[in-house]
Amino acid sequence: MKTELTGMTAAELSAWAREQGLPAFRGKQIFQAIHRGEDFAEMSSLPAALREQLRESAVAQPVRIRAERVSRLDGTVKFLFSLEDGNCVEGVLMKYHYGYSLCISTQVGCRMGCRFCASTLEGCVRNLSAGEMLGEILAADRYLREKEPPEEGGDGQAPRVSHVVLMGSGEPLDNYDQVMKFLRLLREPDGLRISLRNVSLSTCGLVPEMYRLAEENLPVTLCVSLHAPNDEIRRRTMPIANRYTISEILEACRNYLRKTGRRVIFEYALSEGVNSREEDARELASRLRGLQCHVNLIPLNPVKERSLKGVTEKTVSRFLRVLEEEHISATRRREMGDDIEGACGQLRRAALSAEERAAGEDGAAG
Numbered sequence: 001m002k003t004e005l006t007g008m009t010a011a012e013l014s015a016w017a018r019e020q021g022l023p024a025f026r027g028k029q030i031f032q033a034i035h036r037g038e039d040f041a042e043m044s045s046l047p048a049a050l051r052e053q054l055r056e057s058a059v060a061q062p063v064r065i066r067a068e069r070v071s072r073l074d075g076t077v078k079f080l081f082s083l084e085d086g087n088c089v090e091g092v093l094m095k096y097h098y099g100y101s102l103c104i105s106t107q108v109g110c111r112m113g114c115r116f117c118a119s120t121l122e123g124c125v126r127n128l129s130a131g132e133m134l135g136e137i138l139a140a141d142r143y144l145r146e147k148e149p150p151e152e153g154g155d156g157q158a159p160r161v162s163h164v165v166l167m168g169s170g171e172p173l174d175n176y177d178q179v180m181k182f183l184r185l186l187r188e189p190d191g192l193r194i195s196l197r198n199v200s201l202s203t204c205g206l207v208p209e210m211y212r213l214a215e216e217n218l219p220v221t222l223c224v225s226l227h228a229p230n231d232e233i234r235r236r237t238m239p240i241a242n243r244y245t246i247s248e249i250l251e252a253c254r255n256y257l258r259k260t261g262r263r264v265i266f267e268y269a270l271s272e273g274v275n276s277r278e279e280d281a282r283e284l285a286s287r288l289r290g291l292q293c294h295v296n297l298i299p300l301n302p303v304k305e306r307s308l309k310g311v312t313e314k315t316v317s318r319f320l321r322v323l324e325e326e327h328i329s330a331t332r333r334r335e336m337g338d339d340i341e342g343a344c345g346q347l348r349r350a351a352l353s354a355e356e357r358a359a360g361e362d363g364a365a366g
Contacts (some may be wrong), residue, residue, distance in 0.1 A: 003058045004084075006034055006138075006182065007131025010190050026050070028190065034060050035191040037142045059084060063135030065143060081136055083108070087125060089169050091136050093143070093161070100144065101163035104136040104181055107170025112204050113239040114225070116269055116300055116308050119169040128170070130181035137161050137192065152315070164194060167202040167223065173209035183218055195218050202206070202267065207244045210252040214259040222256050223265040224249060228275050229283035236274065246287065254291060263292040267333075270310040270316060272302045281319045285326030295323060295330035331347075 005013060007041040026046070033043040033299030040046075040055040050163040054060070066082040077093040089105035110117065111124035145158040164186065172179045179201070186194040203210065213222070226246070228234035233328040235239035252265045266288070270276040288295070297320055316332055323330040 002084075004062055004129060004131045005030060005058050006059055006062055006135050006253045007129050007185065009188055012291055022050070030054070031062070031188075032190050035138070035188075037061070037138045037145070058245065060131070061135060061138060062132050063130075063139045068143070079140065079143075081105075081139060083128075083132060086244065089128065089136070091168055092139060095138050096163075099162040100140075100159060101165060102140050102161045103165040103168050104133055105168035105170050106133060106166055106172045106175050110170045111174065112171050114204060115237040116227075116271065124174075127175040127178055130178045130185055133166075133178070133182040134185050134192075137164065137194075142265065161192075162194065162291050163198040163200075164201070165200045167200065171204055171206065172201050173197075173203045173206040176209050180216060180218075181365065192361065199263070204238060204240045205244050205249040205252075206240070207248050207252045210249075211255060214256045217264060219260060221262060221265060222253070222260075224253060224265055226284075227267075227269050229280045229287060233275050233280070237271070249351075250287065250291065256294055262293060266293055266295045267298060268295055269298045269300045270311045270319060272311050272315070274308065275316050276311050276319060278318060278322050281322035284339075285323055285328045288328055289326070293329065295328060296333045297323075297330060298333045299335070313364075349363070 010028055010031040013031045014024040017027030018024050039061045040051045043051055062084050064082045066078050066088055067080040069078040075095055078291050079091040081089050083093055087108045089108055092103040094101045097216050101143050107127050108125035109122050110120040142162045144160055186192055196219050200221040200223050204225045231241055231245050299316055320330055322334055
């Protein structure tokens with residue numbers, strides 16, 4: 001099995017280089033080249049013989065873009081990323097006024113079982129490594145270099161990902177150790193140097209891990225997928241609600257705020273007949289009052305394998321108005337990539353279905 005180098009820090013790569021009988025400075029060179037998005041063949045700072053040796057025994061870029069879909073509406077790009085073992089995950093590249101944000105996956109699939117999500121339909125295949133998570137960003141940066149040359153009169157640098165959202169396939173806090181290593185890799189001095197203040201981490205509410213995260217001294221924005229004003233409604237769509245109550249989740253959020261000084265974001269997907277009534281909005285406001293937070297309202301993007309339905313714009317506006325009347329900070333989340341199966345897990349599921357059909361046809365032909 002080849003050694004994945006992408007998840008190593010500069011110090012770890014220097015130590016690894018020494019173990020291979022190489023000077024320690026080679027490790028630093030490899031680290032810098034990896035974070036520039038280079039594969040071994042492109043590492044011109046290394047001797048050709050060493051590049052070939054590394055290619056035979058190690059992996060520098062563990063993530064490739066297998067497919068992409070570009071929105072005609074807003075330019076959002078949905079990626080299907082291929083991993084070394086043949087598995088695939090999704091990512092979404094979004095352009096904002098402040099730069100490019102990439103939504104990445106942390107697991108192949110998900111075991112949380114939320115009824116509104118396509119990622120969890122086949123369960124969790126495996127966790128991603130820190131290097132694979134980083135590899136999603138490196139693949140997106142390469143895409144940007146190829147698609148968008150440096151602007152005239154600028155600094156000569158191609159655009160790159162500056163903000164990261166851990167909100168793709170998987171539950172980040174269910175892959176805790178590798179996610180923490182990935183976050184620390186982001187701010188390595190000779191690496192991508194992405195500020196952790198530009199990173200948002202989403203969880204469905206794994207309470208013990210939320211407390212652990214608060215102790216990490218990492219200034220990431222914590223986003224909680226709440227999606228209900230009370231436990232009874234939440235249990236209808238989110239199995240995790242059978243383990244942790246909303247009260248326990250909110251206390252973990254208050255602890256996170258005390259430890260980090262950063263407000264918490266609550267994601268709330270509006271579903272017709274489930275959680276979108278005015279009384280739901282008022283109950284939600286009563287639960288959040290006094291907590292420094294913001295609510296992102298999301299009209300549910302229906303998944304064909306699920307029975308939940310989206311809501312009208314009138315319903316979104318009414319829900320938002322009630323929250324504002326109750327002095328709860330809230331916005332309707334900007335919808336991006338509606339025409340490219342932007343909801344988490346849909347593109348991967350479509351690819352898997354296509355592979356299954358092709359395998360069936362091959363079997364019938366044989």
